[in-house]
Amino acid sequence: MDWFYAKGILILSGINLMAVLGLSLLTGFTGLFSFGHAGFMAIGAYAAAFIGVNLGLPLIVSLLAGGLVAGIVSLFIGRFTLKLKGDYFCIATLGFGEAIRLVLDNVQVFGGARGWPGIPIRIDLWNVVLINLAGIVFMISLVNSRHGRNMIAIREEELAAKTIGIDTFRYKMISLFTSAVYAGIAGGLVGYYTGFLQPKMFGMTKSTELTIIVIFGGIGSVSGSVLGALLLTALPELLRAFALWRLVAYGVAVIFIMISRPEGLMGGKEITFRGILRAVGFGHKHSKAREV
Protein backbone atom coordinates (compact mmCIF):
# COMPACT_ATOMS: atom_id res chain seq x y z
CA MET A 1 0.00 0.00 0.00
CA ASP A 2 1.59 3.26 -0.96
CA TRP A 3 1.84 6.13 1.50
CA PHE A 4 -0.34 8.53 -0.46
CA TYR A 5 -3.25 6.08 -0.34
CA ALA A 6 -2.79 5.34 3.37
CA LYS A 7 -2.52 9.03 4.11
CA GLY A 8 -5.77 9.65 2.28
CA ILE A 9 -7.57 7.09 4.44
CA LEU A 10 -6.10 8.60 7.58
CA ILE A 11 -7.25 12.08 6.58
CA LEU A 12 -10.75 10.80 5.83
CA SER A 13 -10.79 9.04 9.21
CA GLY A 14 -9.74 12.30 10.84
CA ILE A 15 -12.55 14.17 9.11
CA ASN A 16 -15.10 11.58 10.22
CA LEU A 17 -13.61 11.60 13.70
CA MET A 18 -14.20 15.32 14.04
CA ALA A 19 -17.91 14.95 13.21
CA VAL A 20 -18.22 11.82 15.33
CA LEU A 21 -16.70 13.54 18.38
CA GLY A 22 -19.44 16.14 18.26
CA LEU A 23 -22.16 13.60 17.71
CA SER A 24 -20.74 11.53 20.55
CA LEU A 25 -21.44 14.43 22.92
CA LEU A 26 -25.02 14.72 21.71
CA THR A 27 -25.86 11.02 21.42
CA GLY A 28 -23.43 9.36 23.79
CA PHE A 29 -23.45 11.85 26.63
CA THR A 30 -26.75 13.71 26.33
CA GLY A 31 -28.85 10.85 24.97
CA LEU A 32 -30.24 12.64 21.91
CA PHE A 33 -30.16 10.75 18.63
CA SER A 34 -29.62 12.75 15.48
CA PHE A 35 -29.96 11.61 11.90
CA GLY A 36 -29.25 15.02 10.44
CA HIS A 37 -25.69 15.80 11.38
CA ALA A 38 -24.56 15.67 7.77
CA GLY A 39 -26.73 18.80 7.42
CA PHE A 40 -24.49 20.62 9.88
CA MET A 41 -21.44 19.29 8.03
CA ALA A 42 -22.84 20.67 4.78
CA ILE A 43 -23.44 24.08 6.30
CA GLY A 44 -19.94 24.12 7.75
CA ALA A 45 -18.41 22.94 4.48
CA TYR A 46 -20.04 25.56 2.29
CA ALA A 47 -19.57 28.35 4.83
CA ALA A 48 -15.89 27.53 5.37
CA ALA A 49 -15.24 27.29 1.64
CA PHE A 50 -17.10 30.53 0.95
CA ILE A 51 -15.25 32.43 3.66
CA GLY A 52 -11.86 31.04 2.67
CA VAL A 53 -12.26 31.55 -1.08
CA ASN A 54 -14.03 34.90 -1.14
CA LEU A 55 -12.50 36.65 1.84
CA GLY A 56 -9.07 35.01 1.62
CA LEU A 57 -8.90 34.20 5.32
CA PRO A 58 -6.44 31.61 6.66
CA LEU A 59 -7.48 27.96 6.92
CA ILE A 60 -8.04 27.76 10.66
CA VAL A 61 -10.14 30.93 10.72
CA SER A 62 -12.38 29.74 7.89
CA LEU A 63 -12.79 26.31 9.50
CA LEU A 64 -13.79 27.87 12.82
CA ALA A 65 -16.11 30.27 11.03
CA GLY A 66 -17.72 27.33 9.22
CA GLY A 67 -18.19 25.57 12.55
CA LEU A 68 -19.64 28.69 14.07
CA VAL A 69 -22.16 29.14 11.23
CA ALA A 70 -23.27 25.52 11.69
CA GLY A 71 -23.51 26.16 15.44
CA ILE A 72 -25.67 29.24 14.96
CA VAL A 73 -28.02 27.34 12.65
CA SER A 74 -28.24 24.59 15.30
CA LEU A 75 -29.44 27.16 17.83
CA PHE A 76 -32.41 27.98 15.60
CA ILE A 77 -33.15 24.32 14.98
CA GLY A 78 -32.73 23.44 18.64
CA ARG A 79 -35.01 26.24 19.75
CA PHE A 80 -37.90 24.52 17.97
CA THR A 81 -37.02 20.85 18.15
CA LEU A 82 -35.33 20.25 21.51
CA LYS A 83 -38.65 20.41 23.31
CA LEU A 84 -39.55 17.22 21.43
CA LYS A 85 -39.06 13.89 23.11
CA GLY A 86 -36.77 11.06 21.95
CA ASP A 87 -37.97 9.68 18.65
CA TYR A 88 -39.67 12.90 17.62
CA PHE A 89 -36.43 14.83 17.96
CA CYS A 90 -34.73 12.14 15.89
CA ILE A 91 -37.29 12.51 13.07
CA ALA A 92 -37.00 16.29 13.19
CA THR A 93 -33.21 16.12 12.73
CA LEU A 94 -33.70 13.72 9.84
CA GLY A 95 -35.98 16.23 8.17
CA PHE A 96 -33.53 19.02 8.84
CA GLY A 97 -30.60 17.15 7.28
CA GLU A 98 -32.53 16.34 4.14
CA ALA A 99 -33.86 19.90 3.89
CA ILE A 100 -30.35 21.34 3.97
CA ARG A 101 -29.22 18.96 1.24
CA LEU A 102 -32.21 19.80 -0.97
CA VAL A 103 -31.75 23.54 -0.49
CA LEU A 104 -28.08 23.27 -1.52
CA ASP A 105 -29.10 21.09 -4.46
CA ASN A 106 -31.47 23.71 -5.79
CA VAL A 107 -29.86 27.03 -4.91
CA GLN A 108 -27.45 27.88 -7.71
CA VAL A 109 -25.13 30.26 -5.80
CA PHE A 110 -22.74 27.44 -4.79
CA GLY A 111 -23.19 25.47 -7.96
CA GLY A 112 -26.32 23.56 -6.97
CA ALA A 113 -26.38 19.84 -7.65
CA ARG A 114 -23.43 20.11 -10.07
CA GLY A 115 -21.22 20.91 -7.14
CA TRP A 116 -18.55 23.50 -6.40
CA PRO A 117 -15.15 22.72 -7.90
CA GLY A 118 -11.87 24.54 -7.47
CA ILE A 119 -11.68 25.00 -3.74
CA PRO A 120 -7.98 25.33 -2.85
CA ILE A 121 -6.60 22.18 -1.24
CA ARG A 122 -5.07 23.15 2.07
CA ILE A 123 -5.48 20.02 4.15
CA ASP A 124 -2.64 17.66 4.86
CA LEU A 125 -2.28 14.91 7.42
CA TRP A 126 -0.46 17.04 9.97
CA ASN A 127 -3.12 19.73 10.25
CA VAL A 128 -5.95 17.20 10.39
CA VAL A 129 -4.14 15.44 13.23
CA LEU A 130 -3.56 18.72 15.08
CA ILE A 131 -7.19 19.80 14.70
CA ASN A 132 -8.41 16.41 15.89
CA LEU A 133 -6.09 16.41 18.89
CA ALA A 134 -7.44 19.81 19.88
CA GLY A 135 -10.97 18.50 19.36
CA ILE A 136 -10.34 15.43 21.51
CA VAL A 137 -8.72 17.39 24.34
CA PHE A 138 -11.58 19.89 24.41
CA MET A 139 -14.19 17.14 24.31
CA ILE A 140 -12.58 15.16 27.15
CA SER A 141 -12.35 18.21 29.37
CA LEU A 142 -15.96 19.16 28.55
CA VAL A 143 -17.25 15.67 29.32
CA ASN A 144 -15.40 15.56 32.64
CA SER A 145 -16.51 19.02 33.70
CA ARG A 146 -19.61 19.77 35.69
CA HIS A 147 -21.35 20.65 32.43
CA GLY A 148 -20.58 17.18 31.09
CA ARG A 149 -21.98 15.61 34.23
CA ASN A 150 -25.18 17.58 33.81
CA MET A 151 -25.54 16.26 30.27
CA ILE A 152 -25.01 12.69 31.51
CA ALA A 153 -27.69 13.31 34.16
CA ILE A 154 -30.09 14.30 31.37
CA ARG A 155 -29.21 11.13 29.46
CA GLU A 156 -29.79 8.97 32.52
CA GLU A 157 -33.05 10.43 33.85
CA GLU A 158 -34.33 13.62 32.35
CA LEU A 159 -37.15 14.11 34.85
CA ALA A 160 -34.84 13.61 37.82
CA ALA A 161 -32.37 16.05 36.26
CA LYS A 162 -35.16 18.61 36.10
CA THR A 163 -36.19 18.08 39.70
CA ILE A 164 -32.68 18.71 41.02
CA GLY A 165 -32.59 22.03 39.22
CA ILE A 166 -30.73 21.39 35.98
CA ASP A 167 -32.00 23.59 33.17
CA THR A 168 -32.36 20.63 30.82
CA PHE A 169 -33.35 22.67 27.78
CA ARG A 170 -30.28 24.87 28.10
CA TYR A 171 -27.93 21.92 28.45
CA LYS A 172 -29.45 20.11 25.48
CA MET A 173 -28.97 23.34 23.55
CA ILE A 174 -25.29 23.58 24.58
CA SER A 175 -24.80 19.96 23.61
CA LEU A 176 -26.45 20.40 20.21
CA PHE A 177 -24.51 23.62 19.56
CA THR A 178 -21.15 22.04 20.42
CA SER A 179 -21.86 18.99 18.28
CA ALA A 180 -22.93 21.19 15.36
CA VAL A 181 -19.70 23.20 15.62
CA TYR A 182 -17.68 19.96 15.46
CA ALA A 183 -19.72 18.77 12.48
CA GLY A 184 -19.27 22.16 10.80
CA ILE A 185 -15.50 22.02 11.21
CA ALA A 186 -15.51 18.47 9.83
CA GLY A 187 -17.48 19.75 6.84
CA GLY A 188 -14.91 22.51 6.31
CA LEU A 189 -12.16 19.88 6.30
CA VAL A 190 -14.01 17.94 3.58
CA GLY A 191 -14.07 20.97 1.29
CA TYR A 192 -10.41 21.86 1.78
CA TYR A 193 -9.30 18.25 1.40
CA THR A 194 -11.20 17.19 -1.71
CA GLY A 195 -11.27 20.64 -3.31
CA PHE A 196 -14.82 19.94 -4.41
CA LEU A 197 -18.18 20.13 -2.68
CA GLN A 198 -21.46 18.59 -3.70
CA PRO A 199 -24.69 18.39 -1.66
CA LYS A 200 -24.85 14.66 -2.36
CA MET A 201 -21.83 14.16 -0.07
CA PHE A 202 -23.95 15.21 2.91
CA GLY A 203 -27.02 13.04 2.52
CA MET A 204 -28.70 10.78 4.97
CA THR A 205 -26.13 8.06 4.36
CA LYS A 206 -23.50 10.32 5.88
CA SER A 207 -25.66 11.12 8.91
CA THR A 208 -26.39 7.45 9.46
CA GLU A 209 -22.73 6.56 9.10
CA LEU A 210 -21.83 9.03 11.86
CA THR A 211 -24.47 7.65 14.21
CA ILE A 212 -23.37 4.08 13.48
CA ILE A 213 -19.79 4.99 14.39
CA VAL A 214 -20.87 6.51 17.71
CA ILE A 215 -22.90 3.45 18.67
CA PHE A 216 -20.25 1.08 17.34
CA GLY A 217 -17.56 2.79 19.41
CA GLY A 218 -19.70 2.73 22.52
CA ILE A 219 -22.24 5.22 23.86
CA GLY A 220 -20.69 7.60 26.34
CA SER A 221 -17.03 6.99 25.54
CA VAL A 222 -14.74 9.47 23.78
CA SER A 223 -12.05 6.85 23.17
CA GLY A 224 -14.72 4.56 21.74
CA SER A 225 -15.69 7.24 19.24
CA VAL A 226 -12.05 7.69 18.25
CA LEU A 227 -11.55 3.97 17.73
CA GLY A 228 -14.86 3.64 15.94
CA ALA A 229 -14.09 6.46 13.52
CA LEU A 230 -10.65 5.09 12.67
CA LEU A 231 -11.84 1.50 12.24
CA LEU A 232 -15.08 2.09 10.37
CA THR A 233 -13.55 4.60 7.96
CA ALA A 234 -10.68 2.27 7.17
CA LEU A 235 -12.80 -0.88 7.01
CA PRO A 236 -14.41 -0.32 3.56
CA GLU A 237 -10.91 0.33 2.19
CA LEU A 238 -9.51 -2.88 3.68
CA LEU A 239 -12.44 -4.72 2.13
CA ARG A 240 -11.64 -3.55 -1.41
CA ALA A 241 -10.68 -7.15 -2.21
CA PHE A 242 -14.37 -8.01 -2.08
CA ALA A 243 -14.99 -5.52 -4.90
CA LEU A 244 -18.73 -5.19 -5.47
CA TRP A 245 -19.52 -6.97 -2.22
CA ARG A 246 -17.48 -4.78 0.04
CA LEU A 247 -20.39 -2.74 1.43
CA VAL A 248 -22.21 -5.96 2.17
CA ALA A 249 -19.13 -7.20 4.01
CA TYR A 250 -19.03 -3.87 5.85
CA GLY A 251 -22.63 -4.28 6.96
CA VAL A 252 -22.04 -7.85 8.05
CA ALA A 253 -18.99 -6.79 10.06
CA VAL A 254 -20.94 -4.08 11.84
CA ILE A 255 -23.82 -6.43 12.60
CA PHE A 256 -21.41 -9.07 13.88
CA ILE A 257 -19.70 -6.67 16.26
CA MET A 258 -22.99 -5.23 17.52
CA ILE A 259 -24.29 -8.74 18.28
CA SER A 260 -21.16 -9.82 20.08
CA ARG A 261 -20.65 -6.49 21.88
CA PRO A 262 -23.99 -4.65 22.10
CA GLU A 263 -22.52 -1.98 24.36
CA GLY A 264 -20.10 -0.98 21.57
CA LEU A 265 -16.33 -1.35 21.42
CA MET A 266 -15.62 0.58 24.61
CA GLY A 267 -19.01 0.33 26.29
CA GLY A 268 -18.86 3.59 28.23
CA LYS A 269 -15.27 3.06 29.39
CA GLU A 270 -12.29 5.21 28.45
CA ILE A 271 -8.73 4.40 27.52
CA THR A 272 -6.70 6.34 30.07
CA PHE A 273 -2.98 6.92 30.40
CA ARG A 274 -2.95 5.05 33.71
CA GLY A 275 -4.94 2.19 32.19
CA ILE A 276 -2.34 1.80 29.42
CA LEU A 277 0.50 1.75 31.96
CA ARG A 278 -1.30 -0.96 33.91
CA ALA A 279 -1.92 -2.98 30.78
CA VAL A 280 1.77 -3.04 29.81
CA GLY A 281 2.79 -4.06 33.31
CA PHE A 282 3.73 -0.83 35.05
CA GLY A 283 1.68 0.53 37.90
CA HIS A 284 0.87 -2.97 39.13
CA LYS A 285 1.64 -2.01 42.70
CA HIS A 286 -0.82 0.79 42.36
CA SER A 287 -3.73 -1.38 41.35
CA LYS A 288 -2.99 -3.98 43.98
CA ALA A 289 -2.82 -1.39 46.72
CA ARG A 290 -6.24 -0.28 45.67
CA GLU A 291 -7.75 -3.72 45.71
CA VAL A 292 -6.72 -4.13 49.38
Next chain:
Amino acid sequence: MLKVEDLHVYYGGIHALKGVNIAVDKGEIVTIIGANGAGKSTLLNAISGVVRSREGQIIFKDNPLPPLPHTIVREGICQVPEGRMVFANLTVKDNLVLGAYLRKDTGGIERDLENVYRLFPRLKEREKQMAGTLSGGEQQMLAIGRGLMSDPELMLLDEPSLGLAPILVETIYEVIEGIKSTGKTLLLVEQNAYKALSTADRAYVLEQGRIVKSGRARELLEDPTIQESYLGVRK
Protein backbone atom coordinates in the same frame (compact mmCIF):
# COMPACT_ATOMS: atom_id res chain seq x y z
CA MET B 1 -45.59 28.30 53.57
CA LEU B 2 -47.05 26.64 50.46
CA LYS B 3 -50.52 27.40 49.23
CA VAL B 4 -52.14 25.78 46.22
CA GLU B 5 -55.27 27.60 45.10
CA ASP B 6 -57.90 26.25 42.73
CA LEU B 7 -55.41 24.27 40.67
CA HIS B 8 -56.54 22.71 37.38
CA VAL B 9 -54.31 20.41 35.35
CA TYR B 10 -55.20 18.78 32.04
CA TYR B 11 -53.47 16.03 30.08
CA GLY B 12 -54.83 16.72 26.63
CA GLY B 13 -58.55 16.20 27.07
CA ILE B 14 -58.28 14.58 30.48
CA HIS B 15 -59.09 16.81 33.42
CA ALA B 16 -56.65 15.44 36.01
CA LEU B 17 -56.90 18.03 38.80
CA LYS B 18 -60.22 19.80 39.19
CA GLY B 19 -59.66 22.79 41.44
CA VAL B 20 -57.35 21.55 44.18
CA ASN B 21 -56.73 23.67 47.29
CA ILE B 22 -54.12 22.67 49.83
CA ALA B 23 -51.87 24.47 52.30
CA VAL B 24 -48.65 23.37 53.96
CA ASP B 25 -47.21 25.16 56.99
CA LYS B 26 -43.56 25.42 57.89
CA GLY B 27 -42.10 22.45 59.73
CA GLU B 28 -44.95 19.99 59.25
CA ILE B 29 -45.39 16.79 57.30
CA VAL B 30 -48.48 16.88 55.14
CA THR B 31 -49.56 13.81 53.25
CA ILE B 32 -51.85 13.33 50.30
CA ILE B 33 -53.49 9.93 50.07
CA GLY B 34 -55.70 8.54 47.37
CA ALA B 35 -56.19 5.69 44.96
CA ASN B 36 -54.30 5.08 41.71
CA GLY B 37 -55.03 7.80 39.20
CA ALA B 38 -56.52 10.18 41.74
CA GLY B 39 -54.01 12.84 40.74
CA LYS B 40 -51.56 12.65 43.65
CA SER B 41 -48.41 12.60 41.56
CA THR B 42 -49.87 15.15 39.17
CA LEU B 43 -50.29 17.54 42.09
CA LEU B 44 -46.63 17.15 43.11
CA ASN B 45 -45.50 17.46 39.50
CA ALA B 46 -47.52 20.65 39.13
CA ILE B 47 -45.91 22.13 42.23
CA SER B 48 -42.41 21.25 41.03
CA GLY B 49 -43.20 22.61 37.55
CA VAL B 50 -42.72 19.32 35.69
CA VAL B 51 -46.29 19.58 34.40
CA ARG B 52 -48.02 22.86 33.64
CA SER B 53 -51.26 23.86 35.30
CA ARG B 54 -53.92 25.55 33.23
CA GLU B 55 -55.70 27.45 35.99
CA GLY B 56 -55.09 28.37 39.59
CA GLN B 57 -51.93 29.39 41.35
CA ILE B 58 -49.25 28.11 43.65
CA ILE B 59 -47.96 30.51 46.31
CA PHE B 60 -44.69 29.77 48.07
CA LYS B 61 -43.59 32.02 50.93
CA ASP B 62 -46.11 34.70 49.82
CA ASN B 63 -44.94 34.79 46.20
CA PRO B 64 -46.27 32.94 43.14
CA LEU B 65 -43.85 30.23 41.99
CA PRO B 66 -41.91 30.77 38.75
CA PRO B 67 -42.97 28.47 35.87
CA LEU B 68 -39.94 26.26 35.11
CA PRO B 69 -38.62 23.33 37.18
CA HIS B 70 -35.07 24.60 37.61
CA THR B 71 -36.24 28.02 38.76
CA ILE B 72 -38.57 26.36 41.28
CA VAL B 73 -35.69 24.35 42.76
CA ARG B 74 -33.88 27.64 43.23
CA GLU B 75 -36.80 28.87 45.37
CA GLY B 76 -36.18 25.99 47.77
CA ILE B 77 -38.59 23.29 46.66
CA CYS B 78 -37.21 19.92 45.72
CA GLN B 79 -39.02 16.86 44.42
CA VAL B 80 -37.95 13.27 44.96
CA PRO B 81 -39.68 11.75 41.95
CA GLU B 82 -41.66 8.54 41.94
CA GLY B 83 -39.73 5.43 41.02
CA ARG B 84 -36.47 6.86 42.40
CA MET B 85 -34.90 7.79 39.07
CA VAL B 86 -31.30 7.77 40.15
CA PHE B 87 -28.64 8.40 37.52
CA ALA B 88 -27.79 4.75 36.99
CA ASN B 89 -24.43 5.16 35.28
CA LEU B 90 -23.01 7.71 37.69
CA THR B 91 -21.49 6.88 41.08
CA VAL B 92 -23.46 7.28 44.30
CA LYS B 93 -21.34 10.27 45.19
CA ASP B 94 -21.81 11.91 41.80
CA ASN B 95 -25.57 11.48 42.19
CA LEU B 96 -25.45 13.26 45.52
CA VAL B 97 -23.16 16.03 44.27
CA LEU B 98 -25.51 16.59 41.32
CA GLY B 99 -28.28 17.16 43.85
CA ALA B 100 -26.38 20.22 45.04
CA TYR B 101 -26.16 21.45 41.47
CA LEU B 102 -27.56 24.94 42.12
CA ARG B 103 -25.51 25.64 45.24
CA LYS B 104 -22.25 27.53 45.31
CA ASP B 105 -21.29 27.22 49.01
CA THR B 106 -18.66 24.45 48.95
CA GLY B 107 -18.54 24.28 52.75
CA GLY B 108 -22.28 23.80 53.05
CA ILE B 109 -22.27 21.12 50.36
CA GLU B 110 -19.54 19.17 52.21
CA ARG B 111 -21.52 19.43 55.43
CA ASP B 112 -24.75 18.24 53.83
CA LEU B 113 -22.92 15.36 52.17
CA GLU B 114 -21.74 14.26 55.61
CA ASN B 115 -25.31 14.64 56.91
CA VAL B 116 -26.70 12.44 54.15
CA TYR B 117 -24.03 9.82 54.89
CA ARG B 118 -24.94 9.96 58.58
CA LEU B 119 -28.61 9.52 57.71
CA PHE B 120 -27.84 6.65 55.30
CA PRO B 121 -24.56 4.95 56.30
CA ARG B 122 -25.18 2.46 53.51
CA LEU B 123 -24.63 5.17 50.91
CA LYS B 124 -21.24 6.01 52.40
CA GLU B 125 -20.21 2.35 52.04
CA ARG B 126 -21.24 2.37 48.39
CA GLU B 127 -19.96 5.86 47.60
CA LYS B 128 -17.93 4.78 44.55
CA GLN B 129 -20.43 2.25 43.20
CA MET B 130 -22.61 2.97 40.17
CA ALA B 131 -26.09 3.94 41.33
CA GLY B 132 -27.69 1.42 38.98
CA THR B 133 -26.10 -1.44 40.93
CA LEU B 134 -27.84 -0.50 44.19
CA SER B 135 -30.87 -2.36 45.50
CA GLY B 136 -34.30 -0.76 45.31
CA GLY B 137 -34.18 0.38 48.92
CA GLU B 138 -30.71 1.83 48.54
CA GLN B 139 -31.79 3.66 45.40
CA GLN B 140 -34.68 5.20 47.32
CA MET B 141 -32.24 6.31 50.01
CA LEU B 142 -30.05 7.79 47.31
CA ALA B 143 -32.99 9.62 45.73
CA ILE B 144 -33.94 11.14 49.09
CA GLY B 145 -30.30 11.95 49.82
CA ARG B 146 -29.95 13.62 46.42
CA GLY B 147 -33.03 15.71 47.20
CA LEU B 148 -31.58 16.77 50.54
CA MET B 149 -28.37 17.93 48.87
CA SER B 150 -30.16 20.92 47.37
CA ASP B 151 -30.89 22.01 50.96
CA PRO B 152 -34.59 22.55 50.25
CA GLU B 153 -37.05 24.21 52.59
CA LEU B 154 -39.88 22.09 51.21
CA MET B 155 -39.39 18.54 50.05
CA LEU B 156 -41.92 16.78 47.84
CA LEU B 157 -41.75 13.02 48.26
CA ASP B 158 -43.57 10.91 45.69
CA GLU B 159 -44.31 7.34 46.88
CA PRO B 160 -41.13 6.76 48.87
CA SER B 161 -42.31 3.28 49.94
CA LEU B 162 -43.05 2.08 46.40
CA GLY B 163 -41.85 -1.47 45.89
CA LEU B 164 -39.87 -1.72 49.12
CA ALA B 165 -39.74 -4.55 51.64
CA PRO B 166 -41.64 -3.71 54.88
CA ILE B 167 -38.47 -3.36 56.93
CA LEU B 168 -37.07 -0.85 54.43
CA VAL B 169 -40.32 1.10 54.55
CA GLU B 170 -39.73 1.47 58.30
CA THR B 171 -36.19 2.76 57.69
CA ILE B 172 -37.36 5.25 55.08
CA TYR B 173 -40.10 6.59 57.35
CA GLU B 174 -37.69 6.93 60.27
CA VAL B 175 -35.52 9.04 58.01
CA ILE B 176 -38.52 11.12 56.94
CA GLU B 177 -39.21 11.93 60.59
CA GLY B 178 -35.52 12.65 61.03
CA ILE B 179 -35.65 15.14 58.15
CA LYS B 180 -38.64 16.85 59.74
CA SER B 181 -36.73 17.25 63.01
CA THR B 182 -34.07 19.28 61.17
CA GLY B 183 -36.73 21.91 60.46
CA LYS B 184 -37.61 20.98 56.90
CA THR B 185 -41.16 20.82 55.62
CA LEU B 186 -42.40 17.75 53.76
CA LEU B 187 -45.26 17.09 51.41
CA LEU B 188 -45.69 13.37 51.05
CA VAL B 189 -47.70 11.43 48.51
CA GLU B 190 -48.42 7.82 49.42
CA GLN B 191 -50.49 4.80 48.55
CA ASN B 192 -49.44 3.19 51.81
CA ALA B 193 -52.11 5.23 53.61
CA TYR B 194 -51.57 3.66 57.02
CA LYS B 195 -47.86 4.47 57.09
CA ALA B 196 -48.40 7.96 55.73
CA LEU B 197 -51.19 8.86 58.15
CA SER B 198 -49.28 7.61 61.16
CA THR B 199 -46.25 9.71 60.24
CA ALA B 200 -47.85 12.93 59.00
CA ASP B 201 -49.27 15.86 60.94
CA ARG B 202 -52.07 16.63 58.52
CA ALA B 203 -53.55 14.89 55.51
CA TYR B 204 -55.66 15.46 52.42
CA VAL B 205 -57.65 12.80 50.63
CA LEU B 206 -57.68 13.12 46.86
CA GLU B 207 -60.33 11.39 44.79
CA GLN B 208 -60.65 11.80 41.02
CA GLY B 209 -58.87 15.13 40.98
CA ARG B 210 -60.69 16.69 43.93
CA ILE B 211 -59.85 17.02 47.62
CA VAL B 212 -62.71 15.23 49.37
CA LYS B 213 -61.45 15.27 52.92
CA SER B 214 -58.78 16.90 55.03
CA GLY B 215 -57.78 17.11 58.65
CA ARG B 216 -55.33 15.97 61.27
CA ALA B 217 -53.68 12.73 60.22
CA ARG B 218 -54.45 11.03 63.55
CA GLU B 219 -58.14 11.80 63.15
CA LEU B 220 -58.30 10.55 59.58
CA LEU B 221 -56.69 7.35 60.76
CA GLU B 222 -59.74 6.86 63.00
CA ASP B 223 -62.27 7.96 60.37
CA PRO B 224 -64.51 5.01 59.44
CA THR B 225 -64.91 5.85 55.75
CA ILE B 226 -61.14 6.30 55.39
CA GLN B 227 -60.58 3.04 57.21
CA GLU B 228 -62.87 1.29 54.84
CA SER B 229 -61.60 2.75 51.56
CA TYR B 230 -57.88 3.18 52.23
CA LEU B 231 -56.87 1.15 55.24
CA GLY B 232 -58.61 -2.10 54.38
CA VAL B 233 -60.56 -2.27 57.62
CA ARG B 234 -63.80 -4.26 57.22
CA LYS B 235 -66.89 -3.48 59.19
